[in-house]
Amino acid sequence: MNQTSPEKISETIEHLRRVFRSGRTKNVNYRRKQLEGIKRMVEENESLFVESLHKDLKKPKFEAIMIETDYILNNVREMLYNLNSYVKPTKVAKDLVLAFDDAFIQPEPYGLVLIIGTWNYPLIVCLSPLIGAIAAGNVAIVKPSEIAPNAADLFEKLLPQYVDKDCYRVINGDATVNQHLLKEKFDYIFFTGSQPIGRKVYASAVDNFTPVTLELGGKSPVYIDDSVIDQDFCYKRLLWAKFINAGQTCVAPDYVLCSDKVAQRFIRSAKLILKQFYGNDVQKSKDLTRIINDNHFNRLVNLLESSSGEIVIGGSSDKNDRFIEPTILLNCSIDDPLMKEEIFGPILPIVIVSNVDEAIQLINRKSKPLTLYVFSQNQSVIDKISLETSSGSICANDALIHLSVDALPFGGVGDSGFGVYHGKSTFDTFSHYKSVLIRGYNPxxxxxxxxxxxxxxxxxxxxxxxxxxxxxxxxxxxxxxxxxxxxxxxxxxxxxxxxxxxxxxx
Known part of the structure; x- marks a missing residue:
C-alpha cells in the first residue's frame, strides 16, 4: 500500500480547493456525470472488488455482492434518479409584508470534504458518503482503512479512471496519514470507525470549527419477548444478522436479553439453524467470513476466555486461519467482560431478564446504542421499548434489514455517533442549506x-x-x-x- 507523504497531502488539499473555487463541481450535469462514473466503476469491476474483499476478510461472494457492490449500485441509482429534485431550492412560508418577495432555502456544497473509512465494509463506508458528497457538489479526499489493504489499493487504482481526478482523490497510508490529514483544515469530515478514534477526529475538527459526521458503533441490544418463543424464523433472522461478516458489523446484534424460557428455546433452535447455515464443520464452510487480523482475533479470544458465561454453542478457534466459530454464551451478567465493550465478532452473550421492564432498565444503564432490536408479536411491547429507550435506530422483528430503506436516515446518538446518511440524508449531510430572501419593489x-x-x-x-x-x-x-x-x-x-x-x- 502507498504511504502518502505530508507534503503530498498538503499539495492535494490546495489543488482541490483551487478546483472547487473554480465552480466546476457546482454544475449539476457535471455531478451527474461523476455519479455515472461511480456506477460504471462498480459494474465493470465487480469481480475485482469481490476478490479484494475475499483477500482481506475471506468475505463470501454472496455477501460481497449483496451487501457491498449491489448496495452501492442502488445508492448511486437512487441519487441519480432524484438529483434534480434534491438540488432545487425549497420555498418557505412568508409574512404578509413579504408576500411578493422570494424566500427559499438553497442547498450548496460545503467545499472540500474528508471521508475516512473503516475496514469491515470497505466499499460501503467509502463510496456511500462519496456519492452524497459528489451529488451535493463538493470536492473530496477519501482515506480508506489500511487494515483492509487490498480493497484500499484497488479503490486508489480504479477511482481516477472513472471520476474527475482533479476533484476526487484517494489517499492511502497508515494511521500517521490520518494524523497528517486531521491537521489540515477541511470544510466537512465524515468518519466511520471506532469510538476512541472518533473522539480524536472530533477533537481535531473542533480546532478548525469543522462540521463532522461520526458513524461509530456500540453495543446494539436485542430483546426477545416471550410471545415469539416458538417462532424459529425470528431466531434465523437474528442469527443471520449476528454472524454475517463474522459479526464485524457496526449494527450487528451485540447481546440478547430474554427470559430463561426463551433462552432455552433459542439455543435449541440456534444449534439447528447454524448447522443449516454452515454445515457440520463450520471452519470448512465458504460462507463464514474470517476475523480481519491477528489483533482483533486475539482481542476476541481474550474476551471469550475471560467471560463467566456458559458456552452453549461453538467456542472453537484457529489463529492460523483467523477463524472463530459462531459462539453463544448463556447466563452472562451485565458486568461480564463481554458486556463492557462492543464485541465486533461472532460471539453472542445471552443475559437473562424476567420481563421487558428489566430489559429496558439494563439497556438504559449503558450508552445509547447505534441500533436496538426487539422481537415481539405484541405491538405494545415494541412501542414501550421504542418510547422508553434511546438509540440511533430501532428495528422490530428483524435485524440489519432497516439499512436497506433509503428513506430512513442512518446514524447514532450519544456515544454511538451523530449525523446521519442514506438516501437524501446523505445529500443533506454534505449540503449547507442557505437561507435566501430576495425582496422586490412593490410600492x-x-x-x-x-x-x-x-x-x-x-x-x-x-x-x-x-x-x-x-x-x-x-x-x-x-x-x-x-x-x-x-x-x-x-x-x-x-x-x-x-x-x-x-x-x-x-
Whole structure:
C-alpha cells in the first residue's frame, strides 16, 4: 500500500480547493456525470472488488455482492434518479409584508470534504458518503482503512479512471496519514470507525470549527419477548444478522436479553439453524467470513476466555486461519467482560431478564446504542421499548434489514455517533442549506414596511405589529397561496391604477 507523504497531502488539499473555487463541481450535469462514473466503476469491476474483499476478510461472494457492490449500485441509482429534485431550492412560508418577495432555502456544497473509512465494509463506508458528497457538489479526499489493504489499493487504482481526478482523490497510508490529514483544515469530515478514534477526529475538527459526521458503533441490544418463543424464523433472522461478516458489523446484534424460557428455546433452535447455515464443520464452510487480523482475533479470544458465561454453542478457534466459530454464551451478567465493550465478532452473550421492564432498565444503564432490536408479536411491547429507550435506530422483528430503506436516515446518538446518511440524508449531510430572501419593489408593500423607519411613532408601531403578527398561513407552495398572491397583486394594481388616474384628473 502507498504511504502518502505530508507534503503530498498538503499539495492535494490546495489543488482541490483551487478546483472547487473554480465552480466546476457546482454544475449539476457535471455531478451527474461523476455519479455515472461511480456506477460504471462498480459494474465493470465487480469481480475485482469481490476478490479484494475475499483477500482481506475471506468475505463470501454472496455477501460481497449483496451487501457491498449491489448496495452501492442502488445508492448511486437512487441519487441519480432524484438529483434534480434534491438540488432545487425549497420555498418557505412568508409574512404578509413579504408576500411578493422570494424566500427559499438553497442547498450548496460545503467545499472540500474528508471521508475516512473503516475496514469491515470497505466499499460501503467509502463510496456511500462519496456519492452524497459528489451529488451535493463538493470536492473530496477519501482515506480508506489500511487494515483492509487490498480493497484500499484497488479503490486508489480504479477511482481516477472513472471520476474527475482533479476533484476526487484517494489517499492511502497508515494511521500517521490520518494524523497528517486531521491537521489540515477541511470544510466537512465524515468518519466511520471506532469510538476512541472518533473522539480524536472530533477533537481535531473542533480546532478548525469543522462540521463532522461520526458513524461509530456500540453495543446494539436485542430483546426477545416471550410471545415469539416458538417462532424459529425470528431466531434465523437474528442469527443471520449476528454472524454475517463474522459479526464485524457496526449494527450487528451485540447481546440478547430474554427470559430463561426463551433462552432455552433459542439455543435449541440456534444449534439447528447454524448447522443449516454452515454445515457440520463450520471452519470448512465458504460462507463464514474470517476475523480481519491477528489483533482483533486475539482481542476476541481474550474476551471469550475471560467471560463467566456458559458456552452453549461453538467456542472453537484457529489463529492460523483467523477463524472463530459462531459462539453463544448463556447466563452472562451485565458486568461480564463481554458486556463492557462492543464485541465486533461472532460471539453472542445471552443475559437473562424476567420481563421487558428489566430489559429496558439494563439497556438504559449503558450508552445509547447505534441500533436496538426487539422481537415481539405484541405491538405494545415494541412501542414501550421504542418510547422508553434511546438509540440511533430501532428495528422490530428483524435485524440489519432497516439499512436497506433509503428513506430512513442512518446514524447514532450519544456515544454511538451523530449525523446521519442514506438516501437524501446523505445529500443533506454534505449540503449547507442557505437561507435566501430576495425582496422586490412593490410600492404598496413598501408603503406598509416603511413604518419601520424613524421617526418612530406609536401609530406606526401598532400598524407594523399588525402586519408582522404571526398567523397560521398556508404552505408556501400551496395552490391557494399562489392564488392569494395573484389576487393581492391584482388588487394592488387596481388600487394604484385608480389612484394614478385620480391624481391625474385632479
Amino acid at each position: 404598496l408593500l413598501e408603503w406598509v414596511s416603511s413604518k419601520r423607519y424613524p421617526p418612530y411613532t406609536e401609530s406606526n408601531l401598532k400598524r407594523l405589529l399588525r402586519v408582522i403578527k404571526k398567523r397560521h398561513l398556508m404552505p408556501a407552495d400551496s395552490d391557494w397561496t399562489v392564488l392569494f398572491i395573484f389576487l393581492l397583486g391584482a388588487l394592488s394594481f387596481y388600487f394604484l391604477n385608480n389612484l394614478t388616474q385620480y391624481l391625474a384628473a385632479k
